[in-house]
Amino acid sequence: MSVPDIPLAIIGPTAAGKSALAMAIAAVDDRVELISADSMQVYRGMDIGTAKPSRDEQAAVPHHLIDILDPWDAYTVSQFVVDVDRVTADIRSRGKIPVMVGGTGLYVRSIVDDMEIPPQFPDVKAELEADPDTDGMYRRLAELDPVGADRMDSNNRRRVIRALEVTVGSGRPFSSFGPGMDRYKPSRVNQIACDRPRPSLDERIHRRYDVQMERGFLDEVRAVAAHPNGMSANARQALGYKELLGHIEGGQPLEVALDIAKQRTRRFVRRQHSWFRRDPRIEWFDLDAVDVGHVVERVLPLLN
Structure with a gap:
């Protein structure tokens, strides 16, 4: 399968501002439709904890590969590649422009480099x-x-x-498997990464969890876990969900569970940095230092 006709991928660590940048780009160019490259936003009902775009945002700009599975379903990078190819063809057939946005590194790399995906056994x-x-x-x-x-x-x-x-x-x-994780060949997909200084990212992570709890994150996890079909092993590993499940099912004190979730998310962000920083093709923007409007101006020519 060849690389899908996607001109731009907006990537980077959790809580850096990828979705906000994607919405800002779509607000300027109404041809843009967004393809999620987030391994957890595929699950219906897992909305608050995965920081899905709001209903208003999804109504304003078409989003793809969000809410396509139930939490008990398995999902693999192989299926993601197939889905992206299908969705991209549909978007292009309508004269629109697909833009990928997300922080799941292997998902992004599988599209950017048309990787050989390992089979299942x-x-x-x-x-x-x-x-x-x-x-x-x-x-x-x-x-x-x-x-x-x-x-x-x-x-x-x-x-x-x-x-x-x-x-x-x-x-x-x-x-x-793949082209060699340390080899970066030319790709038709332009990659723009959102970033912020580490203290700023840490603060945004902590604040995100606080807001999510106020919005009913704990009740969301209870509802998903209570379904007779349960949750897939993949879904149970989602940031925040794993720790709140430890509170719900294992009696972990809520404050301790949240502290562990924040710590685990900070570590995850470090790994995202390590993954993306190895790729010399990525253009980085510190969104604490650069206005989003400047990034939008930089990106718009890439869409054509």
Whole structure:
């Protein structure tokens, strides 16, 4: 599958202001339609905690790949690539301009570089998921694919299982898939990254959680978790949801759960920085230092 005809991707860490910039661009050029590159905004009912665009924003500007699955459904980067290709073709057929916006690094990279997506091996995955020893699986991965193991958090059970599933099932190291994560070839997709100084991002993360709690985040998590079909392993890993589930299901004090969520989100932002900063093709903008209008002016010529 070739790289979809997307002229612009607005990327960067959580809470940096990607969505606001995307809306500002769409306000100036009404041909723009937005494609979400967020692995958690695909889930219906998970609205507050994933910081989805509001109903008014979605009514003002068409958004795609938001609310396309139930929380108990699985979703993979392979399916994301298929969905983006389909949505992009539809947008272009109507004379509109697709702009991708989001911070899920692998999703973005899969589109920008037309990566070879690792296949799925359900039987291998089921066997691994039945093994409670995440540390042992990580050690096994480190033996089979030391490069891939070195790139991931050893405590991220979902990612460890996925990497080991692919490595065992395919007979190839997980890290061997794609164009080479450290090789950056020319791409038709222009990448603009939103950023802010670390103290500013940390403050925005903390404030976002406070506002989300005021808006009913805890009740949202309760409602999603209470459904008879439950939540997929992927959905349960969502920032904030995992920690509030620890409060709801495991008795973790709410204040402690929120502190852990904020800490985990700060660490996640550091990893996003590390991921995106490796790509020399990305043009960065500090939104604490540069007016959004300036970025919009810089970006508009890229749409054509």
